[in-house]
Amino acid sequence: MDFGISDELLGTFVPIFVYWIYSGIYVVLGLFSENYRLHSKKDEDEKNLVTKAMVVKGVLLQQVVQAVVALLLFAVTTGDDSGNTTVEKASLLVLVRQFVTAMLIMDTWQYFMHRYMHHNKFLYKHIHSQHHRLVVPYAYGALYNHPVEGLLLDTVGGALSFLVSGMTPRVSIFFFSFATIKTVDDHCGLWLPGNLFHIFFTNNSAYHDVHHQLYGTKYNFSQPFFVMWDRILGTYMPYSLEKRTGGGFEARPSKEYKDD
Secondary structure (H helix, E strand, O other), rough: OOOOOHHHHHHHHHHHHHHHHHHHHHHHHHHHHHHHHOOOHHHHHHHHOOOOHHHHHHHHHHHHHHHHHHHHHHHHHHOHHHHHHHHHHHHHHHHHHHHHHHHHHHHHHHHHHHHHHOOOOOHHHHHHHHHHHHHOHHHHOOOOOOOOHHHHHHHHHHHHHHHHOOOOHHHHHHHHHHHHHHHHHHOOOOOOOOOHHHOOOOHHHHHHHHHOOOHHOOOOOOOOOHHHHHHOOOOOOEEEEEEEEOEEEEEOOHHHHHHO
C-alpha cells in the first residue's frame, strides 16, 4: 500500500491526529452519557484544578516534543530503503511478537517511572502533580503532563518500545495509534456498555480513575495495557464498580485499602 508520504511522517503524526479525533468522540459521547460517567459533569467542572484551555495547551506542547523526538529517532534508525519495508513482508507471527514486546516494554518503563514520580517527593511536587490536577480525568487530558514527564515517561517509553521490539516505521503507525487510543480510553471518565477495552483489559478507565483519587495515588500505577506490575509488586488496588446516586458509576476501592 502506498500512502503517498513516508512511513516516518505517518508514524510521527498519525497518532497525534488519532488522539484528537478519538478524544473528540468521547467529548461528544460525554454530553449524552451522564448515566455512564464515573464522575458527574459538575464534578468534572468543579473538582479539577486546571482549566481545559490549559490542558489543551499542555497536550499540544507535549505532542510537539513527541513529534520532534520521533522524527529524530526515525532519522537515526532507518536507512534510505526503510520506506520500502511493508507490513505485508513480515509474517503475522512477527507482527504479533513485535506488538506484544512493545506493549510489555512500554508498560514496564511507565510503571517504574510513574511509581518513582509518586514516591520521590521532589518529582511529584514539581513534575507529576501537574497530571493529578485532573482529579476527574477526561479524554483529551490523557497526555496533560509536565513537559519533563511527557519526555521521560511517554516519549522515551515509546522510543524504547520501538527500538526493542524491532518494528518498522510502518508497523509503528499502527502500534502507537493503538497505544494512543488505549491511553485516551483509560482517561475518558466513562464506562460505556460494549467497550472492548473493558472486556479485554483489566487496566481500563475505572482502574485508572482509582489512581487519580486521593486514596489511590499509591496504587494502580500500571499503564496503559496490563496490570502485571501492580499485581507482582503489591500496588494493585481492588475495587467495585457501583451505581452512583444521581446516575452514572463510581469505582469504589475495597474498604481495607481505602482505610490505609
